[in-house]
Amino acid sequence: MAAQQSQSIQTLLEAEKEAAKVVQQARQYRVQRLKDARSEAAKEIEEYKKSKEQEFKAFEQSHAGNTQTVQAQIDKETEGKQEEIREAYDTHKDQVVKKLLDRVVLVKPELHRNLKKVE
Structure with a gap:
C-alpha cells in the first residue's frame, strides 16, 4: 500500500509538473501574442501616419498654387489702387495747394465771437 501511495504521489x-509546464507555456504564448499585437499595432500606426502625411502634402501642394495665384491677384489689385491714388493726387494737388495758400495768405481780421464789448 505504501508503494501504491508513493506511486500515486509520484x-x-x-x-503537477506537467500542469505547471502547460501554464508556463500558456503564459509565454500570451506574452508572445501581446508582443506581436503591439508590434502589429505599431506598424499600423506608422502606415496610417505615413498615409495622412501624404494626404497633407497633397492637400498642401494643391492649395499652394491657389495661394500663389491669389497673392498675384492681390498684388495686381494693390498696384491698380495705388495708381488710382497717384492719379487723384496728380489731378487735385494744384487745387489743394491753392486752397491752403488762400487760407494762409488771405486773412480777414475779425473779432473773436466770444469777445464782448465792455462798456
Whole structure:
C-alpha cells in the first residue's frame, strides 16, 4: 500500500509538473501574442501616419498654387489702387495747394465771437 501511495504521489507530482509546464507555456504564448499585437499595432500606426502625411502634402501642394495665384491677384489689385491714388493726387494737388495758400495768405481780421464789448 505504501508503494501504491508513493506511486500515486509520484503521479500527482508529475501531473503537477506537467500542469505547471502547460501554464508556463500558456503564459509565454500570451506574452508572445501581446508582443506581436503591439508590434502589429505599431506598424499600423506608422502606415496610417505615413498615409495622412501624404494626404497633407497633397492637400498642401494643391492649395499652394491657389495661394500663389491669389497673392498675384492681390498684388495686381494693390498696384491698380495705388495708381488710382497717384492719379487723384496728380489731378487735385494744384487745387489743394491753392486752397491752403488762400487760407494762409488771405486773412480777414475779425473779432473773436466770444469777445464782448465792455462798456
